[in-house]
Amino acid sequence: MAATLSDVAKRAGVSKKTASRVINNEDTVAAATRRKVLAAIEELGYVPNEWAQRLASGNSRIVGYLIGDYLSPYSAHVLNGLLDVADAAGHHVSILRIDIDDPQQIERVITMARLRRMEGIVLAPPCHSSPRLMGALQEMAFPFVQHSPSDRCSGCAWVSAADEQGSYDAAWHLLRLGHRRIGFIQGPVDLYVSRARLAGYKRALKEADIAVDESLIKPGDWGFESGLEYARELLSLPEPPTAIMANNDVPAAGAIQAAWERGVNCPGQLSVVGFDDVPLAKQIAPPLTTVRQPIYDIGATMMSILIEEIIPGIKSNHAIEVPTELVIRHSTGAVRNQQDA
Amino acid sequence: MAATLSDVAKRAGVSKKTASRVINNEDTVAAATRRKVLAAIEELGYVPNEWAQRLASGNSRIVGYLIGDYLSPYSAHVLNGLLDVADAAGHHVSILRIDIDDPQQIERVITMARLRRMEGIVLAPPCHSSPRLMGALQEMAFPFVQHSPSDRCSGCAWVSAADEQGSYDAAWHLLRLGHRRIGFIQGPVDLYVSRARLAGYKRALKEADIAVDESLIKPGDWGFESGLEYARELLSLPEPPTAIMANNDVPAAGAIQAAWERGVNCPGQLSVVGFDDVPLAKQIAPPLTTVRQPIYDIGATMMSILIEEIIPGIKSNHAIEVPTELVIRHSTGAVRNQQDA
DNA sequence: GGCCATAATGACACCGGTATCATGAGCGAG
DNA sequence: CTCGCTCATGATACCGGTGTCATTATGGCC
Incomplete structure (x- = not known):
């Protein structure tokens, strides 16, 4: 059906190998020969078979x-x-x-x-x-x-x-806005990124001389539902946080929804920060402050x-x-x- | 490096073709032979080369x-x-x-x-x-x-x-809630789906004896920005719509954000319906009423x-x-x- | 003019499988 | 015992390319 290298070679009156040389732009082909082969390729509408190339050349x-x-x-x-x-x-x-x-x-x-x-x-x-x-x-x-x-x-x-630094920057952003009780919703705790982001949060708190309150730190799984659920828990605390950082934009959106559910104004009464800057971040109301990863x-x-x-x-x-x-x-x-x- | 079919055949003391038969589960192989070949495969850790298979068998x-x-x-x-x-x-x-x-x-x-x-x-x-x-x-x-x-x-x-029907259902949902002025943000107008969804909207309005007001129908491009922008325009109308249907969840989120921007309560003062039911739909506040596509x-x-x-x-x-x-x-x-x- | 280096090309094996067809073994029937 | 048939297997070509190496043509130089 489709033309093969042999067809091209036959038509151009050269060997398969020479036709192959033209296709791979090897430089040891005479200009006239190259033209003949290119003409044959054009006429036959030849397209090489990548899989055959890969098999023959040994790299997939x-x-x-x-x-x-x-x-x-x-x-x-x-x-x-x-x-x-x-x-x-x-x-x-x-x-x-x-x-x-x-x-x-x-x-x-x-x-x-x-x-x-x-x-x-x-x-x-x-x-x-x-x-x-x-x-x-x-x-x-x-x-x-x-x-x-x-x-x-x-x-x-x-x-x-730079997960740790990004998280640190986000935490300081909140600290500068006057927040002292900042909730933190982690991703899966066995993941490096989760721990790095938590570490950045803790480093910022330490610099600001704020003791880490473990009751404000929740696990999570990067899913929306976990953000929603843990934010509900945080908002139900006797002394709820005034800001929540999430390890990821999706649970951050969950936190915003949790606030919406109980009529807590965001950002008026609760600030929320995400991480990643996926498209979702600017598609929610209010648009999410977040740490952009490229x-x-x-x-x-x-x-x-x-x-x-x-x-x-x-x-x-x-x-x-x-x-x-x-x-x-x-x-x-x-x-x-x-x-x- | 990696074992080939020839290696397997040699080790099992059979021909390549017989080894191939075992791999492809052809039924004309004697049980004893099959066992020998399987043993060789096991011992050599043989894994076939898909690309060679595809090349040889002619289907990629x-x-x-x-x-x-x-x-x-x-x-x-x-x-x-x-x-x-x-x-x-x-x-x-x-x-x-x-x-x-x-x-x-x-x-x-x-x-x-x-x-x-x-x-x-x-x-x-x-x-x-x-x-x-x-x-x-x-x-x-x-x-x-x-x-x-x-x-x-x-x-x-x-x-x-079922784009037309889905859009029709969504429109009737709004009509039943008492909406008479329903804005519509289309997708790219040269796409079939855009026209089908618009058609469903118009069919519902017609059944409800409501004249189509073309000033309520906006184009769009399926992007968030277009939803935001056109919703702003709709809300700025002298007689703004009480509901907006969007051809897609993303611009619907844009419409919700447009409402949020100017303090228009959703759903109190403006209802919004999307289309698709992508994850975004339930991740925004308020969670979006939408037409789910599988x-x-x-x-x-x-x-x-x-x-x-x-x-x-x-x-x-x-x-x-x-x-x-x-x-x-x-x-x-x-x-x-x-x-x- | 003869020799050798170099450029251009081709013959052939090979990548790792599959497909075709021939061949040999085994077995029941005559 | 031999014929004929089925079942299992192998030899060999082939898929569509690339790599190796030998071969041929060309040109420069002494």
Whole structure:
């Protein structure tokens, strides 16, 4: 059906190899020959078969993007960055979705990676909380980059936002507005980012000479429901916080909804700060003050270092922390006097 | 490095073809032989090379997902459905992102599809508004499914939500609450879905004996900003609407924010209805009344019919409309008497 | 004019599988 | 015992490219 390299070669009156040289822009082809081959390609509408090329040349140029569960808006945005860089470099991105808690699925990842002859993998956050998976990958010497570091894997490559600093900045923003009781809704506590962001919050409080009140710190799972639920709990406290920081914009939106539910004005009576700056942040009312991570850039950077350095085995420092930026919108305001509240 | 089929065959003392038979579960292999081969596979840790299999067998099992611009939260959710079905069927999904307005990009799509030997393509909404692309695909007899129909392509396969009916239901919900002036923010007017949803709105108004006031109908582009902007315009009208329907949840959130900006209470003074029921819908305050589309299922259905019927060339009716469901949350309420407003 | 370096090209094996068809073994029937 | 048939298996070509290395043509130099 489709024209093959042999067809092109025959038509141009050259060997397969010479036709191949033209396609790959090798420089040892005479100008006249090149023209003949290009003409044949044009006439036949030839398009090479990538899979045959990859098989023959021995490099698959396929990288995996491993995400726990489903593709979220957040990971979709990371994926945009991954895809742009991968496309430009002629690499494919194969999406692997797994349930990280199921040990069998980890086998499946390894199998898929080998089945598809992937050359490397990008790991989305919850994935590198699995010691089994990390162990298996390291044992196989399988190239990978993590999105955010993990303490189980020292020396591993990662790209991450400056979580601790970002959280610290957000906390100081609230402190400067006069808030003294600041609630904190964490993400999954076994994740590095959750702990880093909590650490930033605590560092800021310490600098401001405010004792950490553990009753104001709640766990969470990055979901909307957890933000909603824990914010309700915080607002029900005998002495509720005047501000809530969430580890992520989605639970921050939950906190705003919790305030709305009971008629607590935001930012009048409750300030809320998120983290990430996903599209949601500016789509809610009030628009959310949040710590912007360059999500797209993190994706692009991970793919760059994976393709350019890690897969070729170039040694370099693959721990990249990118700065965050506090984006002040309308969900935060000066703390009111008690009688106003 | 990795064991090949030849290695397995050698170790098991059989021919490559027999080893291949075992791998593909062909039934003409003696039980004893099968055991030997399986043992060899186990010992060598053999995993077949999918690309070699695909090259040799002549079917690539690759399908494309073509989206305009970037992967949005909405298309990411469609993709989840696509991926689940594709994975189960052993197919790969290759994401193609293009700028639909650039004619050169259309060439690129065709080239990529041929380069990667894709067997079919799923087209996300804005893509089938390009007559050039559709023409090229039809001319090549390239298998594809559209997400939502397009009038430029009669007889083409598509899967879509019941847009007209969903919009009609939403409009009646508002009518029953007593609303007589209902603003409408459309999506891109050249898209089928935009027109279908507008048609449902008009049908409901007609049934309720309400004349369509064109000043209440605004265009839009599915973006948040357009919802915000057009809602501002609607609220600035001398006789503003008491409710706004948007073609999509994102601009509906924009409408809610526009109301918030000027202190218009939602749903007290303004009801807002969206469309799609993306996660955003329940993450805003007030939670959005919207028309739920089974987004994931639409993705899954598109992939199913593409793989099972369209690529094999089985004739059947590939125009599938899936029902929508009105989800009533808190952004809609009974219209108030004028003096309250 | 003869020699050698260099540029251009082709023959052929190979990547890791599958498909076709021939062949040999085993077995029941005549 | 032999024929004919089915079942299991293997030899070999092939998918559509790339890599290696040998070969041929060309040109510069002594």
